[in-house]
Amino acid sequence: MSRTHVTTTVNGERREFLCEPQQSLLDVLRDELQLTGTKEGCATGDCGACSVMLDDRLVCSCLVLGVEAEAKSIDTIEGIATDEGLHPLQEKFLEHAALQCGVCTPGFIVAAKALLDQNPDPDEQQIRYWLAGNLCRCTGYDKIIRAVQDAAQTMRGEAS
């Protein structure tokens, strides 16, 4: 099978890989680039565990082909903490115990960050609908919603 050469930017770094035509971006991230923080829960676009940013748009990486990453910019869970430390969402997920098994957590954090980057003050319903594409089977979502609300407050510079 002939493999396509793809040049892309992942978490701000230039990366190149060879990819089969049917390989998803999720498979490429996990298997070719060894970025296993992005998870596979379904591979059919129904669980959100594979959420990444593609040119600043939230996507299910299992529904994007690897070859589509050419000349695009991808941000994954591995790129969310910075030299300054954890992102407020990461801090608040820990503080609120918003993860039990933690397999959904990378997807939730990527998706919630995409929400807060465009709407710094979402109400509970907006958070619930935005995150409706991310399945969590452990928490019942309560603590996840609270963690996102609290992180938003911190990011707005308000005391929680």
Place this chain on the structure above:
Amino acid sequence: MSEALDTREYKVIGSRVVRPDGIDKVTGRAAFGADLNLPGMLLGVVLRSPHAHARIKSIDTSKAQAMDGVYAVITGADFPNASETEDPALSANVMAREKVLYHGHAVAAVAATSMAIANAAAAAIEVDYEPLKPVLSLDEAMADGATIIDEQLRTAGADEASDTPTNVAQFMRLDRGDVEQGFAEADVIVEGEFATPTVHQGYIEPHACVATINEGGQANVWCSTQGHFDVRSLAAKVLKINVADLRVTASEIGGGFGGKTTIYLEPVAIVMSGKARRPVKMTMTREEVFRASGPASATKSRIKIGAKSDGTLTAMQAWIGYEAGAFPGGPLAPGLMCVFAPYNAPNFLIEGVDVLVNKPKVAAYRAPGAPQAMYAGECMMDELARKLKIDPIDLRILNAVEEGSTATYGPKFKAIGFKACLEAAKAHPNYTRQLAEGEGRGIAAGFWFNAGMQSSAEVHVNENGTVTVIEGNPDIGGSRASMALMAAEELGIPYEQIRVIVADTESAGYTNVTGGSRVTFATGMAVIQASRDIITQLKERAAATWGIEEELVEWEDGHAVPKPGVNADVQPLSLADIAGNAGRTGGPILGRASLNARGAGPGFSVNLADVKIDRETGKVDVTRFTAIQDAGKAIHPSYVEGQMQGGAAQGIGWALNEEYIYDADGVMENAGFLDYRVPVASDLPMIDTQIIEIPNPTHPYGVRGVGETPIVAPLAAVANAVRDATGIRISELPLSPPRVLEALDAAEE
């Protein structure tokens, strides 16, 4: 085992610390089942049966074998004979032999250099089947002249042994008193029939493993499991190998809820690794998880309850049938033991059956058997309260078991929190909150036994006085934090100075599964005992340093101190002081404990659900949900609340949406998260929790298990709320829009 209850004020127990494995889980570093890649690793796939019931006439793998990049192609013939293993059903479930027993049953497997090649090779395997009539429901399976799934099967536990082939794997009965007499004494009798569908645990991480085996037969397995010691013993049985030749490492686990307490892929990957002489990784697709892992039993049940006009129960009767799937082993016994467990009934008769059908072999799902049984039982308690015109909580308080009551399943209860939960529910503002037009409110009780079982723990003191705890339970929901809290409490050192390692089968002492709500209780007890072992040694070291008798040393707030009045001029020695000097006082300090924990305190809960019904579409929305549960002692309250909230969400899904939908040939039609719809964030409200703490007298801190009880009550709480809102009792789950709409329409006619 019983130890005096600690009544001291806790320093760290009960605080909401950040879990030790947290940062790795919010940054993507934590390695789950599918996250390990080894050099030279192959990828394996399973070829699965397209029939729900068929005889395998022949399998031709030659085309697959010949393909480039294919390193192993295996079938049932590559495994030891199922009937010669210690667990023939497990073996035949891992890989079919003469017959396939459900759609999705494994018939062959391939390992190749890429998924594309592995899939193409699997598709090139030719299997010749003789299709048989599938048996797809309890009624069909038990009907006269039913197709027999296993000719060798006879009913276990039957009153009269019979040599007739049957699909009924087991009959069971629990009874006390004279139930006919009890009904004769009743002023009021209610009766009903109920049904629940096959549902799945729905863990987000599919099953995954990586296996390697060398030429000497020594294997390493990395996998997502609730119990790596069980993977070791089960895989050793299927493969007839020595457990000592099998080292199993548990990856981080992305949910299990009971579904990851058995094995599917692991022996297959080991056999293929042996053939290919390379590591083999296998992962299930979501579709395979639905079709070929172990969902929870569908049930049918009949309940009859009699009471005096003041509400006192006189008789309780139940019959519950569980679908086992293709092999015996549905959760019949726990279901029957739970159904009326919360109540004092002078007379009861509880019967049930475990029945084979051509569906995947069921596995444990959180309080296995109890949600289905108590859904039916608690719906009928609701009907009884309505008929008697008694508040449903008052009816339950009147008949509730308490300390000293004899459980329907035999033993006498020690201290339990059922009445405390009922009283908390009655006093809860959500119980008296005004309902909006069209809303309804339901209440239900939940019960689960909780397990103890075997656990081991080691506590290592590092040279600077920090501590490493080594244990053997995969951390599925924050248990490392609970273990560290308990060790910190005992040792009197800060939580942050403790690390907790979940070690592999060659590095940790034998430990049973992360299941049965047992980890904080039983493994926690091992951690407490191992910490106490350390304290004894620390006191010895201090005594040696000071040149005094050991009995004259006490351990206080992380320091060795002389008893009052003894050698008052010596300075207290901290854990760090003693650790730093360990080389001169006898060498490294290592504590350990292993135990078989008994006396897991039973868990009770009460749930309140408010629902709103869209009369146009039949859609039910849960508008408010309150979970109240006795945790004995909450070591980490956030993770206890999390269990209560997560169980509530799963129970709400079971009540409202989730079901396996089969076609007439026994093929599941909704094997994906799009059509098997688990609750999403926008489906649910915040879930209010109230933790009750009635200490379990057999645990040093009073802990009782909390993980399973939360899923038991929501089914009936939601169903009772729908009954309240509509005036109609719909006796089959899920209460999905079409079913509710049909009931509403029928009631209007």
